[in-house]
Amino acid sequence: MFERLIEGTEQKVVLSSEDLETLKSFFIPKKVRKRQYILNAGDVCQYITFVEKGLLRSFTVDDDGREHVIQFASEGWWVSDVGSFVSGKDALYNIEALEDSELLHLTRRAMDELLIKLPVMERFFRILMQNNIIALQRRVIAYMSLSAEEKYLKLMDVAPDIMNRASQQHIASYLSITPETLSRIRKKISENQ
């Protein structure tokens, strides 16, 4: 239940086996079923969540009722509404399981205590945040400079796994195109080989 978490943490910081036990003790393991929500927009986001197994999406619903996928999170990824988690304000995002999943929740309080007990984890989370920024900046650029087809091909290249596991409408939403356009892109690409 903690394999991926430990693997991911050891990639960024050095921890003794004792530290690892301490680390584990702060997380709440949780199994969720497909379609289950772990966060509803409007509630306060209580956790930053690590995905041991499964697939989630975080998304907003805009004023016209349209859904926009912010992020997919599969094995080894973290997901949260960071803004809500750190400030205690209402969440803007929903988080939903797209597959039966095994999660590790870290509450705000647990995180604060963890950072006191294992200060090296400050570094870990800083690096995590840095990597998140790098990814988000890339995404902003992709939205700015690429056509629908180019965005599709890029995602196919970077995250083929997600492409197979998420539904077309969710992928379309992530790419910020309509399911119809995505369908046509796929058709066109399959015809050209």
Next chain:
Amino acid sequence: MFERLIEGTEQKVVLSSEDLETLKSFFIPKKVRKRQYILNAGDVCQYITFVEKGLLRSFTVDDDGREHVIQFASEGWWVSDVGSFVSGKDALYNIEALEDSELLHLTRRAMDELLIKLPVMERFFRILMQNNIIALQRRVIAYMSLSAEEKYLKLMDVAPDIMNRASQQHIASYLSITPETLSRIRKKISENQ
């Protein structure tokens, strides 16, 4: 030369006046003129830079030679190509001064030493990164759900200062629209009052 840096740091973490002197000692003050580049894409980004005074933009140039503004940074903001800075790989972004500016550079080595000497700064940078993520996610959502005019109005609301100081083409680039479209939006809005 350090007023803004100190002000901004004290908002996030508690430091003694001795700590503040230590903090200052790690930064390299630098004045740059309008149009001067402090980072060229392809070089390694040596600094994370704090803006004491002035205005910068970071931007990429895509394969078609089009520029895309990632970020504006005015007084109190940090700017860097985080990906390059932390990994030592080639920068994807350029950073250019849009006004004569006063900057504080922190090298990678200085940052590492600073974090050893003042571990509380781990927290500071983690919070900085968190806020950056929150802003970037909002921007992704804005790109996904808003029309050109709505994006313009939103930026006008959030950063009216930038609107007055940056050129139309740079604002258009930031909003990912053409200067022509921005010109028409401004005309339309000014006619409606």
Next chain:
DNA sequence: TCCTCGACTTGACACAGATCAAGTTATTTC
């Protein structure tokens, strides 16, 4: 096994915003 309901496909059409081009107005620069 059939029925249902959601997911995907396909076509016809609409439109926001891009592109191209030609003027006008600022801002540099010498």
Next chain:
DNA sequence: GAAATAACTTGATCTGTGTCAAGTCGAGGA
């Protein structure tokens, strides 16, 4: 302070992608 250059405006036209609508397919429930 005049010439050169860059920035902005405005119009005409084009185009990628959205919208709407009518299928088709496929998996899960009774």
